[in-house]
Amino acid sequence: MATKQLYQTRPLECWGKAKAIREQYYRDYATAHERGGLRWAGGAWTFGAIPAGLGDDVWSITSEPYAASIAANKDFSMRCLEATERAGYARDLCSYMRNYWGSVILDEYLWGGEFPKPDFIWQDHICCSHAKWYQVVSDLEGGIPSFCIDVSVGPYETVNERKIDYLVGQMHDGIEWLEKVTGRKYDDEKLIQAVYNECRATAVWADVCTLNKAIPAPLEEKTMYSLYVLGTLMKHSKQVADFYEELRDEVRDRVADRIGAIPNEQCRLMSDTQPPWGFLSLFRYLEKYGAVSVGSLYTFGLIGVWEVKPDGTWGPRTTPQELGIEITDRDQALRILADWNLSKPEWQHFYSPHLKTDMMVRIAREWSLNGVMLHYNRGCEGLSLGIAENRLGLIEAGFPVMTFEGNMGDEREFDLTKTMARVDAFMETLGFKKEG
């Protein structure tokens, strides 16, 4: 039986550009020294706009997306995980961290050659693993100067000037530290531009996700993973902000033309937390039922920055430039950067699963979902903490939930066949039949 053609569909025109930006990012990092530049390492959550003030020839490698890329390469991932375990690290630690450490221990870079040692580490502490991750990297690499910013000031609804001061004080210290370890003079104008870029990029990504409220959804989550990742690499860059605007314009056209991500959309789902990266075919399997995962709090809220609009719905947060705010000095730039990041949805649920449930129920309602597929992700304590409570909250709000256990970065803890069987049962209970 052929798949029903309910909607027109077509590939994204900017898809190739997204892939090229990502490839270039990893090559730029590896070859930075050849061009007299600097390399730094840090998490995707870190305040990347700040090292941008060191110059245009400063390149980063963000740890989680790099580790996710490793996870998608099962042979290399297994060698990395085994190398980490041989070195004495426990198997139940963050699987991103274990993949990343393995790449360092093996001294192999996923994009070829030796692992490019960073000149400095610029990190923030969002969870237990992030706090220790780069301490180990520094040790493994023979001592790399590291600076970490503590962001544990509570959820955004409780943020006040004193809490912003706490972060901004650390940021000022960090800039002095950056000048000291690199020997470079810091350029505040480059910082200001990076902050503008970051606010623009993350608001526009939220706008892209908002467009997925449309039926049919113009994007499905497997594709969104390849798009949101650019924000996790360099959310402060003009290149990414410009690309997201180009993407947003194309997605707007898709909505206007009723171009669907899949031709047979009849069931709308969302997922949660990082997926098992080596098994994204799971999302293609959904399509056999005409089911489309329209995103998740993870894909929407790790990079996207949101606000509640006057009509009560979620939409992109209004940027400082849209508000007519002109950033004139370092302190103002840092204050805006701190406030902007603390309002990020993915930051909130570190403090309470109820905050996360509220956001998930909002998505389920506003994006017109039929059900939710929760990944009990053994590879990430931070994002999986409280997920069972989220399930209860979603059920209470009237949304059917399917759970599956797995691991974002360790294929030994995921069973694709069983998970697909679980999808079969879930779809049957929702009343959807497989096609083709």
Next chain:
Amino acid sequence: MITAGIDMGSKTVKVVIIRDGEIIGKAKTLAGFEAGGAAEQAFAQALDEAGIAIDDVEAIVATGAGRKNAPYSTRDITEVGGDARGVIRLFPSARTVLDVGAEEGRAIRCTEDGKVLDFALNEKCAAGAGAFTESMSRALEVPVEELGPMSLKSTKSIPMNAQCAVFAESEVVTLVHLKTPKPDIARAVHDAIASRIVSLARKVGYEPDVVLIGGVAHNPGFVDSLERALECKVIIPENPEFIGAYGAALAAAEA
């Protein structure tokens, strides 16, 4: 209307033939490596029992882990759907179905018309399924069919904490070396399986009546452990391992 359901389980294949909702033939064979052939054999036996020919069967639906490889069927449904249909037809007051088969345990919460509200399945480990009792009976050198009656002789609760069948087996070996009486170990094994199943039941929010189906429902030791853990009696149909196939046969009679 005569219809049939084939449950292609991981260890056994069950076939049920019904006429207007009443079972007129049923059979069970070991699945083995040639589950398709085993299903054909079971189907032939069920036809014999019913006293009809295959052409008399108007619709056939498959269920179970190997349902895609079932012979004769034109449609398939999941185990969750089959179980819910079968149980609700037999016990309209049932709201929770617990199915403990060879390789999988599942809990299903459903409405009076058989609609599934929620379900939970055991994860990758078999510690909450029948295969676990088989491996434990080997470790204890006791025939599996004697494990249940033996455990009823024990009044002592020994906790088995391992959440993995392999680690649980090593706990049993330790208990054997400690000269723990076999009935106490047998009860500990059943308590461990029951705790996994009750965990699934809690996940879906179980409410009475609770119906237990699947081959492990024949094990009185497990039933005792389960009822103690649930703090309620469970209803067990006459042929608990055939309920999934029965539900599939009912599904075949729908539209």
